[in-house]
Amino acid sequence: MEVLRLHGARDVRVHQEPEPVVAPGEELVRITAVGLCGSDLHWYEDGGIGESVVDEPLVLGHELGGVVMSGPREGERVIVEPANSCGQCEHCRVGSPNLCPNVRFLGHAPVHGGLRTLMNWPQRLLLPAPDSIKGDHIALLEPLGIALHGIDLGHFKPGMSAGVFGCGPIGLFVVRVLRAMGASRVIASDAMPHRVEAALASGADEAWLADEDGLPAGIRDVPKVDVGFEVAGEDGALVTAMITAKPGGRVVVVGIPPSNRHSFPAGETRRKGLTVAWSRRMKAIHMLRAFELADHGTVSLEDMITATYPLAEGARAFDDLVARNGLKIVVKPTA
Secondary structure, three states: OEEEEEEEOOEEEEEEOOOOOOOOOEEEEEEEEEEEOHHHHHHHHHOEEOOEEOOOOEOOOOEEEEEEOOOOOOOOEEEEOOEEOOOOOHHHHOOOHHHOOOOEEOOEOOEOOOOEOEEEEEHHHEEEOOOOOOHHHHHHHHHHHHHHHHHHHOOOOOOOEEEEEOOOHHHHHHHHHHHHOOOOEEEEEEOOHHHHHHHHHHOOOEEEEEOOOOOEOOHHHOOOEEEEEEOOOOHHHHHHHHHHEEEEEEEEEOOOOOOOOOOOOHHHHHHHOOEEEEOOOOOHHHHHHHHHHHHOOOOOOOOOEEEEEEHHHHHHHHHHHHHOOOOEEEEEOOO
């Protein structure tokens, strides 16, 4: 089978390798679509993310789906839940497996991800794909679930106002969900003009281009919002969320900073009495809600995928990801 491995910063190579050995409780899955995301970008550009580094060739990719190739579910289209939590720790027992300290996560060393034609994964983490989720859209349910978890952390209710700062795919899903939930006003910003346009097309009332420091011009003068979502992994987006939040408001940090650190003016946060929540992936309920919203057409998956590549052109896909020319890039290990 074909496998795309990351050997170090900006070094991905296609390998021919034996098919994986399927253990009891697992199934073999033929992977048809893998979305590349911001964490994959960190791995590719820096050869690591946070405190984790590539110390042996790593297979990236955790937004994926495919077709079961073994067992009683053979032939079934599935969306792969990438987080294999232990189920035994205190966090798992109270329904927060996203906080499990023993989690094994696809595409995060030492667990290999989905950029390969075949992979083995536990049966319980292979979720039936709704018939309405067509083709490559199966790679979009995971980022939609992440957006839903962030919105829950913001304690958002219909009629509230919100700001979304960072308009990649997860940020755009936040905008779309907020609008579907009845937000009174949604503002947004991003450092890239095409993402500002995408935010407006997704339902933002106003969207601005951020400057080199990540701050939109005149941002201190805009009406304040109830909840701010930082979805860029950048200090400028976090500061913008804090500036635009009302006194007593909430700020949710969804993005992952490349340096593993955030810097922001503490005085602004303290004087306003802001509550800052830090998002860690999602809970099982968020993936199920993502299925429901997409299946019913409440939140559109259209226009999010802007480029697709075969696995053999994985290096081009990652270069496209670095350039940030579009929105979601999908690699197709098999047809």
